Amino acid sequence: MKTTQLTAEILRKKSFLCVGLDVDMDKVPSAFRNSPTALVDFSKAIIDATVDYAVAYKPNLAFFETYGVEGMAALKEVIDYLNAKHPEIFTIADAKRGDIGNTSTRYAKAYFETLGFDSITVAPYMGKDSVEPFLAFKNKHTILLALTSNPGSNDFQRLETNGKPLFQSVLETAKTWEGSDQLMYVVGATRADALTDIRKIVPDAFLLVPGVGAQGGSLAEVATYGLNKEVGLLVNSSRGIIYASQEEDFANAARRAAKAMQEEMALLLAQNNLI
Amino acid sequence: MKTTQLTAEILRKKSFLCVGLDVDMDKVPSAFRNSPTALVDFSKAIIDATVDYAVAYKPNLAFFETYGVEGMAALKEVIDYLNAKHPEIFTIADAKRGDIGNTSTRYAKAYFETLGFDSITVAPYMGKDSVEPFLAFKNKHTILLALTSNPGSNDFQRLETNGKPLFQSVLETAKTWEGSDQLMYVVGATRADALTDIRKIVPDAFLLVPGVGAQGGSLAEVATYGLNKEVGLLVNSSRGIIYASQEEDFANAARRAAKAMQEEMALLLAQNNLI
Numbered sequence: 001m002k003t004t005q006l007t008a009e010i011l012r013k014k015s016f017l018c019v020g021l022d023v024d025m026d027k028v029p030s031a032f033r034n035s036p037t038a039l040v041d042f043s044k045a046i047i048d049a050t051v052d053y054a055v056a057y058k059p060n061l062a063f064f065e066t067y068g069v070e071g072m073a074a075l076k077e078v079i080d081y082l083n084a085k086h087p088e089i090f091t092i093a094d095a096k097r098g099d100i101g102n103t104s105t106r107y108a109k110a111y112f113e114t115l116g117f118d119s120i121t122v123a124p125y126m127g128k129d130s131v132e133p134f135l136a137f138k139n140k141h142t143i144l145l146a147l148t149s150n151p152g153s154n155d156f157q158r159l160e161t162n163g164k165p166l167f168q169s170v171l172e173t174a175k176t177w178e179g180s181d182q183l184m185y186v187v188g189a190t191r192a193d194a195l196t197d198i199r200k201i202v203p204d205a206f207l208l209v210p211g212v213g214a215q216g217g218s219l220a221e222v223a224t225y226g227l228n229k230e231v232g233l234l235v236n237s238s239r240g241i242i243y244a245s246q247e248e249d250f251a252n253a254a255r256r257a258a259k260a261m262q263e264e265m266a267l268l269l270a271q272n273n274l275i
Numbered sequence: 276m277k278t279t280q281l282t283a284e285i286l287r288k289k290s291f292l293c294v295g296l297d298v299d300m301d302k303v304p305s306a307f308r309n310s311p312t313a314l315v316d317f318s319k320a321i322i323d324a325t326v327d328y329a330v331a332y333k334p335n336l337a338f339f340e341t342y343g344v345e346g347m348a349a350l351k352e353v354i355d356y357l358n359a360k361h362p363e364i365f366t367i368a369d370a371k372r373g374d375i376g377n378t379s380t381r382y383a384k385a386y387f388e389t390l391g392f393d394s395i396t397v398a399p400y401m402g403k404d405s406v407e408p409f410l411a412f413k414n415k416h417t418i419l420l421a422l423t424s425n426p427g428s429n430d431f432q433r434l435e436t437n438g439k440p441l442f443q444s445v446l447e448t449a450k451t452w453e454g455s456d457q458l459m460y461v462v463g464a465t466r467a468d469a470l471t472d473i474r475k476i477v478p479d480a481f482l483l484v485p486g487v488g489a490q491g492g493s494l495a496e497v498a499t500y501g502l503n504k505e506v507g508l509l510v511n512s513s514r515g516i517i518y519a520s521q522e523e524d525f526a527n528a529a530r531r532a533a534k535a536m537q538e539e540m541a542l543l544l545a546q547n548n549l550i
Contacts, residue, residue: 022378062374062381068389072347098398099337099371100425103297106337114343123373123398125420127427145400150375152402155448159436166431166441173430 001118002139003206006090007230009055014266014275016231017258018056018092019046020238023063027243029250039064039074044081046242049251051086053262056234058092079115092143093117098126104133112140119143121186124170128177135179142183146171149188149211171201184208189217195225206232213240223268231274237261276393277414278481281365282505284330289541289550291506292533293331294321295513298338302518304525314339314349319356321517324526326361328537331509333367354390367418368392373401379408387415394418396461399445403452410454417458421446424463424486446476459483464492470500481507488515498543506549512536
């Protein structure tokens with residue numbers, strides 16, 4: 001998918017919502033708990049309930065890998081369902097991969113080709129030759145970790161390097177890499193104060209923003225400092241939507257939660273003259 | 276497995292060799308290329324051929340994930356084979372994972388429990404709360420990327436932070452984390468000059484050293500600067516062993532290559548009064 005298609009879908013739905021599929025079997029409604037197909041069934045039910053209000057879905061790989069071979073088979077079913085039923089949806093493999101050249105190429109093939117995701121999250125620690133192999137895949141996107149929303153982001157990401165925090169060095173260096181027009185960046189919403197600096201470095205890139213809701217970030221702040229002329233934002237919500245209710249009404253509750261976010265996003269898009 | 280058991284096995288075999296299973300279907304002998312079970316068959320053949328001279332095996336997850344569900348099933352077969360037939364072998368999931376708290380716990384369960392590896396490689400970028408969940412698993416080991424052997428390691432790992440390169444900050448910070456006695460560190464052999472500094476910070480930890488052989492690192496240099504009183508080293512070789520020959524004699528060639536490394540290691544262990 002091209003970013004222009006993603007932007008068009010955002011404007012059509014008046015939403016830049018990404019739903020995170022962090023499907024925790026301990027938290028799904030009890031009806032699912034003893035089913036061997038619960039990972040797939042719950043994911044599909046959440047997709048069906050929320051797809052009118054979301055433009056992207058982000059399966060969290062850990063929650064599939066933890067079930068081994070069956071988990072990977074479930075992931076394949078979920079992505080196949082998204083690609084077949086909702087080809088307009090932008091799909092993100094939240095995998096946080098990254099390794100030396102030929103190994104990164106294998107990861108890219110795994111997620112872009114074998115599974116058919118539009119994008120994958122990648123960690124920057126190993127540098128240029130660990131990320132560029134992902135960027136060689138046309139119309140696929142690599143979402144590089146810049147500033148994450150967890151407390152541990154202070155350990156290294158904010159260390160001063162050349163007079164600026166490491167995450168800024170990551171952004172400045174990454175934008176010089178071959179194929180950098182296919183880069184997007186993870187920026188935690190709990191760091192809305194940093195968004196202004198980040199937008200100076202990467203004015204045109206899409207930012208994937210986790211941390212709104214359960215982790216305490218403010219959607220209005222993220223929009224104020226993060227929106228650009230092509231929207232340029234995907235805001236992720238996982239727990240706030242998929243576990244809006246853990247009872248039988250989980251699908252309706254998820255739909256209501258997604259709709260509430262979409263409505264707030266529509267207002268913010270209008271306030272910023274984007275719709 | 277406890278590190279004391281790993282050290283005992285190193286002293287028994289007079290080897291600190293780890294064989295990297297980066298099984299590339301384009302490079303395996305032609306007899307394997309069209310077989311649906313080639314990943315497993317080739318891996319088992321390499322293990323059988325080299326296990327007299329190696330103390331650890333390191334499947335590279337990308338080369339399995341690239342085949343999707345079948346690849347994960349193959350990985351499961353390989354690790355089950357190692358655990359059943361060679362329980363004395365230290366197993367490393369070369370996965371380079373890392374994510375926020377509950378997600379890292381799922382990755383840890385995937386590799387330590389569902390698959391049964393002794394250890395996993397983890398990227399440090401997201402900090403403390405992305406690594407500590409792995410350290411909560413007793414007798415399991417987390418091998419943190421410190422200084423890697425690829426050119427891109429210069430992009431961020433060597434940036435100056437607080438008057439020292441980032442990788443030194445990573446080591447100094449990581450050793451303060453809860454459960455840090457279960458940490459090991461990746462240090463590329465192409466950086467043998469940095470080993471002296473690293474040993475000052477983590478004198479007792481095991482170091483996993485890739486980059487000897489194909490990437491140009493020197494085993495003698497790594498031993499000189501990296502060995503500690505409990506050996507404290509695992510040196511990985513992938514291509515130099517598993518593709519020593521790409522013809523029918525691949526198993527014998529792999530065995531000879533592993534034996535040659537073991538013999539050099541035995542000499543280095545003796546020179547350092549460890550055996």
